[in-house]
Amino acid sequence: MSKDYYKTLGVEKNATQEEIKAAYKKLAKKHHPDVNKDAGAADKFKEINEAAAVLGNPESRTRYDQYGTAEAGPDFSGFDFRDFAGGDFGDIFDQFFGGFGHGRQGRRAQAGRDLGTEVEITLQEAATGTTKKIPVDKLTSCTTCHGTGAASGKLEKCSQCNGQGVVRHARRTAFGVFATTSACTACAGTGETVSDPCKKCDGKGRVEEEKTIEIRIPAGIEDGMRLRVAGEGEAGLRGTRAGDLYVTVFVQEDKRFTRDGQDLYTDLPISFATACVGNDVEVPTIDGTVTLTIPAGTQGGTVFRVKGKGLPGLRGEGTGSLYVKTQIAVPKKLTKKQAELLKEFDGQTNDKKGWFF
Ligand SMILES: [Zn+2]
Ligand SMILES: [Zn+2]
Incomplete structure (x- = not known):
């Protein structure tokens, strides 16, 4: 873990959102550059904000707890602190980090909302990677008015904010004046x-629509992981930045294999004779079969490792292994000759009761 955000905020790993918020507020006030003129206060303040941005959002916090980073990889979402911002708490964020996290600048109110959906794939698809088409109901930009909301396509400068989109006001607190x-x-x-106003969208610039999104699912993805499709959330107001779409990927259980990270496990029934004298047997893998040499004298429950027949790593790690566990298959029916041979092997005589009769 590169940065310990819990340590930065001085909270326990199991801290509630309220505790995180409270710890953040306390630290933010102490290290706020308006108040604290020490060298390094601004850096400290930035650190605190970064920690709060990650831990303050339940989703990015879960990801951070799991992977030790808020950004799990190029396909994964970064943090998003918007749930966390609100009231005067949000004001402090806005002042310093208007564009923090998602590149938002100043006029944040117009950006489209993020959306979430789910998709289910097979273990085989998880092994090879796949693409899926996913239908999503969302607000898209109105084509009639090109997202402007105006029938003429022309907008007027807001007189309230003089076209700035934001209003500024100074607030006096015990810690100084906060703009x-x-x-x-x-x-x-x-x-x-x-x-x-445009008639089709009622001047809103956006309309409800079902859209099919094609998403690339990387090889090695694990059950429950979330992918971010940038810009496929709701359209932004009047043609501005759209939200993102978050797709949770579920991997179906497989009849043949159980999975543990990149490794796969399977049971292989072998005959009593194969176990005794050895043989080459075919073993199913996720993408075909391999031949496995069972040595003479193999016991039931022996585990063989087949390297490179697991799943690829999501972040360029090597491919995992397939672990094959033998099971001695006891035949339910035998010919008379087979039974005789086995009795002979077992040292039984015909007039004695053996374990087959
Ligand atoms: Zn319209
Ligand atoms: Zn305005």
């Missing part, structure tokens, strides 16, 4: 108003 900004309510932070 805060908030989204303009007259124009919902867009800086523009509509005088001739």
Whole structure:
């Protein structure tokens, strides 16, 4: 783990969201560059904000707990602190990190919301990677008015905020004067108003629509992982930045294999004779079969490792192994001759009761 965000905020690993919020507030006030003029206060403040941004969002926090980073890989989502921001707490964020996390700048109110959906794949698809088409109901940009919301396509500058989308006001607190900004309510932070609303979208610039999204699922994905498809959430207001789509991938159970990370496990029934004298047997793998040499004298429950027949690593690690556990298959029916041979092997005589009769 590169950074211990819990340590940064001075909270326990099992801290509640309220405790994290409270710890953040306390530290943010102490290290706020308006208040604290020490060298390094700004860096410390930034660190605190980063930790709060990750831990303050239940989803990014879970990811951080699991992978030790808020960004699990190129396909995975970064943190998103918006759930965490609100009230005066949000004001501090806005002031310093208007574009933090998602590249939002100032006019944050217009960006589209993130959406979530799910998809189920087979273990084989998890091994090779796959693409899936997923239907998503969402607000998309209105094609009639090109997302402007105006029938003429022309917008007017908001008089309330003078087209800035945000209103600034100074707030006096015990810790000094905080200049805060908030989204303009007259124009919902867009800086523009509509005088001739588009009929199709009622001046909103967006319409509800079902869209099919094609998503690439990387080889080695694990059950329950979430992929982010940038820009496939709700359309932003008036053609601005869309939200992201988060797709949770579920991997179905497989009849033949059980999975543990990159490794696969399977049971292989072998005959009593094979166990005794050895033989080459075919073993099913996720992508075909391999020949496994069973040596003479193999016991039931022996585990053989077949390297490279597990699953690939999601982040470029080598491929896992297939572990094959033998089971001695006892035949339910024998010919008379087979029975005689086995009795002879076992040292039984015909007039004695043996273990077959
Ligand atoms: Zn429209
Ligand atoms: Zn405005």
